[in-house]
Amino acid sequence: MTGRARAEQRFPCFSPVAEHGLLVEFGETIDRETNARVRQLDEALAADPFDGFLESVPAYASLLIHFDPLICDHGSVRQQALRRIGGESRPDATPGSQEVLVCYDGDFAPDLEAVATACGLSRDDVIAAHLAGRYDVFMYGFAPGYAYLGGVPDRIRLPRKPVAVRDVPAGSVLIAGPQCLVSTLTMPTGWWIIGRSPTRILTQDESRPFLFDVGDRVRFRRIGRTELEAGVVA
Amino acid sequence: MNTAVVSVSHAGPHVSIQDAGRRGLMRFGVPQSGPMDRLAHAAANAALGNPAGSAAIEVSLGGLALECLSGRVSFAIAGGAFAIDHAGQRRASWTVATLDAGDRLAIRPGASGSWCYLAFAGALQVPRWLGSAATHAMSGLGGGRVVSGQKLTVGNAARRDDREGDIPRWQNPRPGGAFRATIGPQQRFFGAETVSAFLNGPWRMSDARDRMGARLTGPPIEPRSTLDMPSEAILRGSVQVAGDGVPTVLLADHQTTGGYPKIAALLDCDLDDFVQLRPQDPVVFRQVSPDEAVTEARGAASANRRYLDAISRPRGGLDWRLLNENLIGGVVDASGD
Numbered sequence: 196m197t198g199r200a201r202a203e204q205r206f207p208c209f210s211p212v213a214e215h216g217l218l219v220e221f222g223e224t225i226d227r228e229t230n231a232r233v234r235q236l237d238e239a240l241a242a243d244p245f246d247g248f249l250e251s252v253p254a255y256a257s258l259l260i261h262f263d264p265l266i267c268d269h270g271s272v273r274q275q276a277l278r279r280i281g282g283e284s285r286p287d288a289t290p291g292s293q294e295v296l297v298c299y300d301g302d303f304a305p306d307l308e309a310v311a312t313a314c315g316l317s318r319d320d321v322i323a324a325h326l327a328g329r330y331d332v333f334m335y336g337f338a339p340g341y342a343y344l345g346g347v348p349d350r351i352r353l354p355r356k357p358v359a360v361r362d363v364p365a366g367s368v369l370i371a372g373p374q375c376l377v378s379t380l381t382m383p384t385g386w387w388i389i390g391r392s393p394t395r396i397l398t399q400d401e402s403r404p405f406l407f408d409v410g411d412r413v414r415f416r417r418i419g420r421t422e423l424e425a426g427v428v429a
Numbered sequence: 430m431n432t433a434v435v436s437v438s439h440a441g442p443h444v445s446i447q448d449a450g451r452r453g454l455m456r457f458g459v460p461q462s463g464p465m466d467r468l469a470h471a472a473a474n475a476a477l478g479n480p481a482g483s484a485a486i487e488v489s490l491g492g493l494a495l496e497c498l499s500g501r502v503s504f505a506i507a508g509g510a511f512a513i514d515h516a517g518q519r520r521a522s523w524t525v526a527t528l529d530a531g532d533r534l535a536i537r538p539g540a541s542g543s544w545c546y547l548a549f550a551g552a553l554q555v556p557r558w559l560g561s562a563a564t565h566a567m568s569g570l571g572g573g574r575v576v577s578g579q580k581l582t583v584g585n586a587a588r589r590d591d592r593e594g595d596i597p598r599w600q601n602p603r604p605g606g607a608f609r610a611t612i613g614p615q616q617r618f619f620g621a622e623t624v625s626a627f628l629n630g631p632w633r634m635s636d637a638r639d640r641m642g643a644r645l646t647g648p649p650i651e652p653r654s655t656l657d658m659p660s661e662a663i664l665r666g667s668v669q670v671a672g673d674g675v676p677t678v679l680l681a682d683h684q685t686t687g688g689y690p691k692i693a694a695l696l697d698c699d700l701d702d703f704v705q706l707r708p709q710d711p712v713v714f715r716q717v718s719p720d721e722a723v724t725e726a727r728g729a730a731s732a733n734r735r736y737l738d739a740i741s742r743p744r745g746g747l748d749w750r751l752l753n754e755n756l757i758g759g760v761v762d763a764s765g766d
Contacts, residue, residue, distance in 0.1 A: 210613050210614030211611055211613070212611065212613070212694045213610070213611050213666050213694035213696050214696050214697060214719070215697055216664045216694070218661065218662075223659065224659065249452065249453070250452065250454075250455060252456050254661040254662050255659035255660060256659045257659075257661040257662070258662075259455075259661065259663075264723045264726040265727055268720065268723045269719045270720075334686065335456060335457045335458040335685070336458055336660055336662075336685050336686030336687075337684045338458050338568065339457065339458045340457065340458055341458045342458075343660075380567065380568050401559075404457070404559055409456065
């Protein structure tokens with residue numbers, strides 16, 4: 196039951212969660228190939244849901260399948276997942292592409308200087324590196340609209356700060372390790388705050404309430420203070 | 430349209446509007462939210478004859494007091510064992526009665542329980558977000574927090590005098606009072622003896638708890654290696670262990686993903702009871718297999734359905750009389766405490 200060494204894990208690995216969940220793990224690392232396997236199963240379930248399927252929740256390296264225990268059980272859900280793993284991705288699987296605006300000026304980027312110092316770069320180098328990154332939406336998590344973008348260039352990757360900062364405003368552009376995120380709520384964070392964006396991830400459009408789909412490609416475009424202050428974020 | 434307007438004279442912290450919650454949006458970081466005690470919320474609506482999942486007020490231990498400014502509307506209260514004062518009268522903690530203009534209603538912590546629900550016969554006029562009036566506490570999105578000084582309007586307000594009186598209570602039996610849990614999915618981060626320590630406890634509810642989760646007080650539960658796992662999705666009821674060795678049971682407004690290992694997951698069908706615990710209450714866990722979990726969940730769902738069906742009918746029918754004679758089986762306490 197317990198004590199299996201991590202090295203002995205075989206993927207995909209299926210683990211029951213209470214009476215209504217099955218976690219399907221495809222690996223233990225954050226990379227595009229593992230995440231592509233997660234998305235393949237996620238898309239296959241969306242295209243052809245089984246009886247009792249409630250929702251699936253993609254993460255970096257795993258997919259959680261939430262099901263109705265009155266209709267199915269872990270064993271039958273495992274069979275349904277196995278049947279869909281490794282199939283063709285959607286033929287029209289061109290990822291969506293989104294542009295996010297970012298202002299790196301002064302007080303909107305309180306950690307830019309510290310990131311530059313820690314990486315041995317100038318502020319402009321950090322900005323150029325961030326803008327040069329090609330980002331993928333790996334997953335949403337934590338809170339509504341918190342989309343985890345992978346793809347921060349190596350030269351500006353830093354571990355998160357030891358202590359979180361409180362009351363970081365919504366719309367902050369944050370980085371930590373390979374990840375970048377545009378916050379949607381005022382919250383504490385231990386990530387590095389390198390800019391502010393007027394682009395809303397929670398769109399307030401009922402027909403498309405979230406800007407990104409998991410799998411979308413994201414590019415950042417620099418804007419100035421004037422454009423930010425004229426933008427939609429209060 | 431008949432409307433009733435109530436004015437909130439006092440609302441403690443963590444009092445909010447909740448309907449049945451929003452499903453299917455965890456992939457966007459949005460948990461289901463909705464009532465902490467889903468059965469009590471459903472019972473309040475059923476006892477009034479409201480559509481299932483209608484928006485109601487979730488009342489915390491901070492309490493709620495209000496006055497009816499205009500109109501007339503029946504209300505139901507269910508959940509825990511709160512102290513209810515209505516128009517100068519003490520009422521049972523699970524009850525249906527009617528508010529007239531000028532009547533005051535006060536809900537205060539009583540003998541036990543942490544959450545109760547106040548539903549009105551009609552439609553509470555509250556904001557919705559993504560198709561639901563459930564309030565997500567961290568963001569305030571949805572129907573919203575209920576605050577002192579606020580006025581709330583009930584549309585289609587009705588008096589339902591054939592429903593007035595105490596509401597029989599039902600609680601699914603849990604042998605030994607234990608909360609059932611499956612082990613994992615990250616038991617590999619813990620040694621076998623640590624999993625045993627988790628199952629053996631002893632545990633108590635701590636006072637660090639809210640709609641997102643509840644921390645437990647007990648032995649340290651230490652992962653055996655440095656925690657290095659990519660964040661993954663979480664279900665309500667999952668027991669996450671952070672680097673400090675303290676387990677947290679994730680609840681209605683849980684974060685949708687987390688990078689800490691989950692040692693166990695409480696059965697969803699036991700969570701309505703779990704959230705009613707108070708700080709210092711003992712918490713006992715019992716491991717069940719996934720198959721047992723499904724069997725227990727099916728039994729609980731069918732008993733809950735029978736109970737809600739019985740209390741959803743107006744008084745005087747045969748079902749109501751059978752219910753009051755405890756013939757639906759299990760524990761029914763007609764006094765509310």
